[in-house]
Amino acid sequence: MQAKQKEEGVGMKWITREGIRVNRTATCWLIRRFLDPEAEFIFVPADQVASMQAETGAIGFDAPGATYPHKNEQGLCSFTALVYERLNDDPILWEMAHIVQVADLKGKWDAHPAARGLQLISRGFPLVTKDDHETAERAAFVYDALYASIQQDTPQLTTRRETSKRKEEE
Secondary structure (H helix, E strand, O other), rough: OOOOOOOOOOOEEEEEEEOOOHHHHHHHHHHHHOOOOEEEEEEEEEEEEHHHHHHOOOEEEEEOOOEEEEOOOOOHHHHHHHHHHHHOHHHHHHHHHHHHHHHHHHHHHHHOHHHHHHHHHHHHHHOOOOOHHHHHHHHHHHHHHHHHHHHHHHHOOOOOHHHHOOOOHH
16 A cells, blocks of 8 residues: 655655664754654664665665665765755854764765764664664764764854744744
């Protein structure tokens, strides 16, 4: 049965491979914080992502055959690809994309000072959570903190988050 696709950005389904770590936890955070606060995440074995994406109308990420594969033609992970495609007006997210991209690629961890730490922390996610849903929820704190830290280090930048906050207060 084909699932009816919801309006983009409102309670959409996103699908990825189970056992989430760096890129997939970051992508879940990015989707919930900036694209779709009501997003539903589905975690399945890697070889089922493409077929489940087609069956359910979900947007696949970080898996073979997904809309946003583990590495696209430009070599970008799903987090970085989403930032560049949909959120390219936020320089803090650009910096986070660089960190996540480097942390997600073995042998590249020294290309950014935060990458090795993010990789190490992410390896521990499944050790302290019961499943990927809990990992995505609890790991959001790490990415909120990373965003805030980068933002504090670059106070001259006006970001999407600050602009949105100002509009809500008006």
